[in-house]
Amino acid sequence: MALKIPVFTCPLYCLLSCRGGSSLSKNSQTSHTPDMSSSSSGWTPRHSQLCMYFDNIVLFTGSFQVGEHGTLLKKFCKGEQQCYLKLMKDSLRPFVPAYHGVVQKDNQDYNMMENLLNNFNSPYIMDCKIGSRTYLENELQLARERPQPRQDMFEKMVAVDPGAPTAEEQAQKAVLKSRYMQWRETLSSTTTLGFRIEGFKKPNEDCQTNFKKTKSKEQVIKALSDFVESNTQIVWGYLRQLRQLRQVLETSDFFKTHEVVGSSLLFVHDCSGKARVWMIDFAKTVTLPPHFRVDHQSPWVEGNREDGYLWGLDNLIDVLTNMLHY
Ligand SMILES: O=P(O)(O)O[C@H]1[C@H](O)[C@@H](OP(=O)(O)O)[C@H](OP(=O)(O)O)[C@@H](OP(=O)(O)O)[C@H]1O
Ligand SMILES: Nc1ncnc2c1ncn2[C@@H]1O[C@H](COP(=O)(O)OP(=O)(O)O)[C@@H](O)[C@H]1O
Known part of the structure; x- marks a missing residue:
């Protein structure tokens, strides 16, 4: 059973509590980062429209708050909690943030997890969404049964x-959400490479999230080179991590x-020179029916539940390897 403990009062609470489900990926094309006045706590919070971060500390989104002892609190999602509980006992454990149970704040539950930036000094951070599709099969079904045209997605x-x-x-x-999500996938490298760059953040620079149309290998390489500032030591570091992850995925029950x-x-x-991937x-992420198997590589057709995770990971490894020969 999940642990339920009270959250300590975070001085940044009001700055961090905005819309849920937002992330690097949900940034607008026109990010702006006005400085906010320095707080008495010594923090200098800055934020862009939909991308929040704190100087040299962490990149946050609307669904997150700061927790105690170097933890992050993400708005509770039962499915995600179930995944973390299983992952804590899986061979993938070293490749996911440590999960610390459920905490409550103002009648809102949160999943408490390790802040992965804790041991970095002025980190460079990048979010890459992996897989050949970004919506679940049951989302498609729901959209057919109860279509809900979305004005925000049209915009x-x-x-x-x-x-x-x-x-x-x-x-x-x-537009329907399923239609928007599919359009996003074909616009970016999701359908062609099985992964896409959602955004990245370098120290002392604004978040970069203008990658919606980053589709070709060349465009991806250009963006990745910018992120690593053409440092081959970092590319090697990431490649080592990704290859290890690839091996562990083969053995993972999860x-x-x-x-x-x-x-x-x-x-x-x-x-x-430290480089990590989680x-x-x-x-x-949902459990497959008993005895249902996917290979995480085959092309998706409705009903086969394939997610293209390994295909995307292999392509990402290829792209990074190519960067070493540029
Ligand atoms: O990146 P943009 O183009 O802004 O589109 C977003 C992302 O696809 C989100 O996925 P993720 O959270 O994985 O980044 C998705 O959230 P869901 O995860 O809820 O599907 C949003 O759906 P809505 O939250 O319904 O707007 C959708 O608007
Ligand atoms: N455990 C973590 N440690 C540090 N940063 C994190 C962690 N989890 C998420 N983040 C940051 O928050 C962003 C959004 O996380 P994510 O779980 O994708 O939230 P959402 O589902 O709201 O998009 C990530 O891109 C990353 O920058």
């Missing part, structure tokens, strides 16, 4: 490509029995 679509909506969508000024959708790899390095975001 996000038009902002990137005014010609993308169909005549019907133009008339409604709304991976064997789950459809892993919308999950990211969090890349973190700093100027000491799997994060299991909100859309």
Whole structure:
């Protein structure tokens, strides 16, 4: 059973509590980072429209708060909790943040986890969403049964490509979520490479999240080179981590029995040369029916539950390897 303990009062609470489910990936194309006045606690919070961070400390999103003793609190999601509980006993344990149970704050439950940036000095942080699709099969089904046209998604679509909506969508000024998600996937490298860069943050620079149209290998390499500042030692460090992860995934019971959708790899390095990769975001990772098997590589067709996780990881490893020969 999950531990329930009270959260200590965080002085940054009001700054961090905004919309849920936001992340690097949900940033706008036009990020701005106004300085906020220095607080008496010594923190200098800065934020962009949908990307929050604290100087040299951490990158936060609307669904997060700071926890005690170097922990992060993410808005509670039962499915994600179940994943973390299983992951804590799985061979993937070294590749996910430590999970510390459920805590409550103002009637809101949170999953408490290790802050992966704890042991880095001025970290470089990148979020890459892995897999060949970003929505669950049951989301598609729901969209068919109860279509809910989304105006916000129409607006996000038009902002990137005014010609993308169909005549019907133009008339409604709304699109279905499944349609938006599929469009996002074909626009980016998700469908061609099985992963996409959601965003990254370098020390003393604004978040970069303008990767919605980063699709070709060359574009991806350009973005990754910018993130690692062409430092081959860092690329080697990430490659070592990703190859280890690849091996561990082959042995993992968790991976064997789950459809892993919308999950990211969090890349973190700093100027000491330390580079680490972790799997994060299991909100859309679901257990497969008993005896149902996926290989995480085959192309997805509705019903086969394939997520393309290993295909994406292999492509990412290839791309990083290519960078060493550039
Ligand atoms: O990245 P952009 O183009 O802004 O689109 C976002 C991402 O796909 C989110 O996925 P993730 O959280 O994995 O980044 C998704 O959240 P879900 O995870 O809820 O599907 C959002 O759906 P809504 O939250 O319904 O708006 C969708 O609007
Ligand atoms: N355990 C963690 N330690 C440090 N940063 C994290 C951790 N988990 C998430 N993050 C940061 O928060 C962002 C959003 O996390 P994610 O779990 O994808 O949330 P959401 O589902 O709200 O998008 C990530 O891109 C990363 O920058």
